[in-house]
């Protein structure tokens with residue numbers, strides 16, 4: 009019963025997290041596009057720097073941006089902060105449920121670092137906190153006056169953090185913590201810098217004082233970082249569903265390439281919203297970076313696709329027959345039964361696993377043939393399974409699986 013309820017709880021929290029993230033990213037994309045797309049008005053209004061006309065859902069909207077503030081503060085002001093806070097809170101809850109309560113399966117990889125669940129959890133949480141502290145320190149250092157230098161320093165910093173995570177955690181744990189660290193930075197930017205600065209500006213204006221220009225500039229710089237981090241963070245959050253992205257020793261380098269890819273795609277859209285120019289080269293760069301990600305993802309365990317001659321012909325005709333007739337099949341059954349079926353059984357024996365994960369059964373010969381291509385992705389091309397190699401699948405056994413699958 010316990011595992012069923014936990015699974016539903018995870019689903020509910022994941023649902024919430026995705027919805028809040030859509031709300032946050034959606035409103036953030038909307039405001040960036042709005043801001044960059046503002047045009048000078050035909051009849052200038054005092055204090056207004058630009059305007060936009062928009063049509064949506066059966067109505068016309070006329071938005072005006074006051075460069076500092078309107079002469080009178082309106083009674084009601086809508087703030088945008090809960091989208092961000094709710095995304096972080098639900099994300100942290102999900103991290104806790106999946107990675108900290110399930111540390112042995114998802115977070116710890118004894119081949120990297122043989123941590124106890126509580127220490128892995130403590131390192132994870134400390135990593136998120138430290139991630140923000142170092143970032144904030146960099147932003148307040150002399151680098152702050154040069155946006156490009158600061159962004160370059162931040163890039164090196166995030167890749168380094170990702171490398172450290174990759175030495176401590178499982179591949180998926182490392183990618184997810186890199187994403188969670190970036191997401192923590194983004195939400196902390198809202199909570200600790202953007203909102204407080206905005207509140208001071210509002211209070212100053214109400215009291216008739218001129219707000220410090222520094223407050224606005226600082227908030228704008230953090231907002232720029234959040235803009236460039238949005239796409240990479242979503243990639244990193246999704247990466248744990250794709251072992252080719254995380255279950256390689258190069259996962260930290262993939263995180264770095266994804267940071268660049270996300271930034272260059274945002275640059276395309278930012279420029280387009282501002283000037284309507286289409287910088288096609290951005291897509292070429294993104295494509296090259298993605299190709300580099302795909303190349304790196306095969307390692308280790310990357311194998312030449314070309315199977316042995318005779319077997320190749322058999323495969324093309326009927327992969328299922330080829331698998332069943334393979335001389336390795338008997339050995340393969342023994343391997344999968346001893347290394348996988350305790351979790352992937354109809355009645356799993358592994359404590360805490362109530363039913364076969366993702367309904368992938370690996371008990372009977374038919375099961376194994378049915379899931380052959382998934383076995384290739386999870387246990388041969390990548391080392392995602394068994395999680396943290398808890399059941400001690402030997403390299404020689406992976407080799408047998410590879411030969412059976414025709415990728416040896």
Ligand code: HEC
Pocket residue numbers: 113248249344347348349350351352358361365366368370379382383386387393394395398399401
């Ligand atoms: C200790 C338990 C455990 C063992 C042992 C184990 N798995 Fe898994 N397996 C899991 C869990 C948990 C998931 C779900 C992962 C997720 O949520 O992404 C999973 C998912 C999978 C999936 C589906 C992945 C997807 O996202 O579609 C495949 C295929 C798989 N395992 C294959 C294997 C193979 C092959 C072995 C043996 C070499 C193995 N597993 C051993 C726990 C285990």
